[in-house]
Amino acid sequence: MSSEEKYNMSNSAKNKQPAGGYNGTPSTVQKSQDNKSNSAKNKQPAGGYDGTPIPRAPPGYTVKITFHRATNLPMADLNSLSSDPFILAQINTNLPTRHKEDPNLQLRTNTIRKNTNPVWEREWIVANIPASGFKLKARIYDEDPVDHDDRLGNVYVTVGRIDENWAGIKEQAFPVKKRMGSKRAYFIRAIAACFSKAKHMNGYLFVSIEVLGKTEDDQGARAYTLGPCWWTMHYSPLLGRITGKKDPSGGETGDKAKPERYNFQANQFQFRGPVPAAMYHRYVEFKPFVKSMFTSKGIRGWLLSKALHHQHARVYNYDGSTEYGYFSSPCEDMALKFLDLVHFDEGGRIYTYVLTLDSLFRFTETGKEFGIDMLSKHTMHSDVSIYIAFSGEFFIRRLAHPDRDPPEEGGQNESHPPDDIGGGPPEGKPPSDPAHYELVIDNDSGTYRPNAKLLPQLKHFFESNFPGLHVTTLDCQADAEKMNQMKKEQREKKKEEGNRIIYTQMSRSGSMSSSDVEELDRLEATGEREDSGVVKRLKREAARKQNAKKAHLNDYKPSNNREGWRWPGHKLGQDDADAGAKEGGERKVADVEEKRQ
Structure with missing residues (x-):
């Protein structure tokens, strides 16, 4: 081999590149980069619709x-x-x-x-x-x-x-x-x-x-x-104030109304199962902390999960005011009870709902006037359930002609809201026939993001449990413009009919603090609650829980004279008959001396 050949071979070895890399076709490289970019843009967070089939098993x-x-x-x-x-x-x-x-x-x-x-x-x-x-x-x-x-x-x-x-x-x-x-x-x-x-x-x-x-x-x-198909109605105390109150001359009064206690209503309705098998959705991991919140993993996840469980227990609070009832099977009376729970078509209300895998329907009224510090509305309703059947929002409208299709389905009909039609609220008593009403329900839930293709099955499921009631479904994406317009009409009708009340949660059980009133003033001025972040919300939730425990323990102080254990027939409070302080908080010595004698 000549010296020139050796020199060429040496240079060839030095300049040799590893296999792969640029192959001289720039269009191919650009296409690969574009595909990666589009894939990153179109990538959706984990969760939402889950197509896992139900395992096979013989009927039970x-x-x-x-x-x-x-x-x-x-x-x-x-x-x-x-x-x-x-x-x-x-x-x-x-x-x-x-x-x-x-x-x-x-x-x-x-x-x-x-x-x-x-x-x-x-x-x-x-x-x-x-x-x-x-x-x-x-x-x-x-x-x-x-x-x-x-x-x-x-x-x-x-x-x-x-x-x-x-x-x-x-x-x-x-x-x-x-x-x-x-x-x-x-x-x-x-x-x-x-x-x-x-x-x-x-x-x-x-x-x-x-x-x-x-x-x-x-x-x-x-x-x-x-x-049976049972229902419950729960009440939790809120601090509220009537706004936009009119004076007799027709103008608005300048004085602020006094804050008062109101009851926030939460409802549960057990449907006749089963829910359609395809209605199966998991929470969406739209934020890094969401997965830990649902699985209670890590300190932050455990705190968030604990706070949401506590919020669920507080909103769906069982006490002496809780109302119960049931129906043996779906019937028109069951549909009427549902309409009663949502106040028929009065006030243009909008509700947030969750439907569980065992056909339990939970819902509460929603809106900016409710200054309720929820970490997540649908997560609270589901009690931090990883899987649910469906979720979203709904509202009720009253039809002028019960034997015709709703206007949203092409029927020659009018509905309240938005139209002013007689024979019902706000001037008259609501009709007692479910056929006079339309349930408009959607899949507007960022927490679970239900599949819009399942809305027809949701419609059939609600029609089977509420016989006689018209049901209309809306896709929160495909029907976004129509849905937003209808909800806007609901809110406008709510402003027109009756007094408008804004609400906020009370920081203590049964008591009103200056911070509650300040939050109510801010809510009235801005129209919506301040987004205080997760940490501040957790602190507020912990403070509410601590105050509730203090109030509960205060009932068992020795000074409260819990003497009901002494003997049968001894009345509770019997020893407290004259034990209270006089005006000004001072006990008169003469009264004490008189008792001793």
């Missing part, structure tokens, strides 16, 4: 569970030496689930006031219970609207294999396990037992279970509530 059985009564429950209330018991029941089966986060079936009974031997007679009909049986866990609680509910004990019922010939359980007594119960409640029960004839401390829950037959469903791997 329809089972009716009846919670009859309980006896000899412990006393959680030192003041009345009684309890306000309710049952939170849960069914566990070996059915496969789409995801491990899918919630179990649950039922909460109504609360029986001041009774340690409560009678519920509450039925629960569940479909698709597998032939292998199930486990029923019933937690019995004492309701405490101010502080957390005290657990009075657990009851476990294990049912083996079942079929249409299964004998069932007839009003059988099951012992209340005390191990998970409130130590304070059982301590009070033990003290009371020392002064009564009943020396035992064992409580019992009486339950019946029967098989009604085979479930007529081709998706046997999904158990669901079949009935």
Whole structure:
């Protein structure tokens, strides 16, 4: 080999590049870069519609569970030496689930006031219970609207294999396990037992279970509530002020109205299941902290999840003012009750809703006038559920002609709002025929972002549960202009009809602080609540919870003379008859001396 050839080979080795890289076709490189750029732009956050199918399983059985009564429950209330018991029941089966986060079936009974031997007679009909049986866990609680509910004990019922010939359980007594119960409640029960004839401390829950037959469903791997269709209406205190109040001459008064207490209404309606199988949505990870919030991972996620659970419990607050009712199956009266809960077409109201996987419909009124510091409205309604069926907003309109299609569906008809039509609000009483009303419902939810292609199934599901009611669906994206215009008409009608009230949450249980009034003034001036960020909201939520606990503990100070335990027939407050301070906060010595004599 010549020296020239060696020199050329040496230069060739030095200049040799690794395989790949630029191949001399700039159009190909540019196309690759454009595809990556478009992919990044079009990438959606994880979550939303989940197409995971329901696992295959043979049809199960329809089972009716009846919670009859309980006896000899412990006393959680030192003041009345009684309890306000309710049952939170849960069914566990070996059915496969789409995801491990899918919630179990649950039922909460109504609360029986001041009774340690409560009678519920509450039925629960569940479909698709597998032939292998199930486990029923019933937690019995004492309701405490101010502080957390005290657990009075657990009851476990294990049912083996079942079929249409299964004998069932007839009003059988099951012992209340005390191990998970409130130590304070059982301590009070033990003290009371020392002064009564009943020396035992064992409580019992009486339950019946029967098989009604085979479930007529081709998706046997999904158990669901079949009935009854119950509803509840909850109230939580808000601070409010009437704005835009008119004086007799027709002008607006210059003086600000005095802040007053109002009740914020939250509603629940148990539908007849099942929800359509395709209606299955997961939370959307639109922010980095969202996943940790739903899964309670990390300190920040745990705090956010805890705060939202507390908000849900406060908005859907159970107390003496909570209203209950039920229907054996969907009917026109059930549709009328729903219209009553949303005040028919009065006031142009708009509502936020969530539909759970077990057909539980939760909703509250929404709007800028509600200065409620929610971390997330739909997350609060779902009680931080990872998977739900559907969510969005809705409103009600009254039709001039009940036998015609709504105007949104091309019918020659008028509706209120926006039109002023007679025969109902605001001047008259609302008609009692569901056919006079239209439910306009959408998928406007950034938390779960329901699939618009499922709106026809949502429409059919609501029509089957509210017979006679017209149902119209709107896609929050494809029908955005139409939806925004209709909601604008609702808000304008709300301003026209009656007094406009703005609301804000009270920082303390049952009391009004200067900061509450200042927030109300700011809300009235700006028209919307200040976006204070997650940290400030968590601090506010923690302060509310702490104040509620202080108020609750204050009821049990020795100075409050809780002497109801002394002997039977001794009235509560009997020793307090003359124990209060006189005007100015000072006790007169003469009164004390007179008592001593």
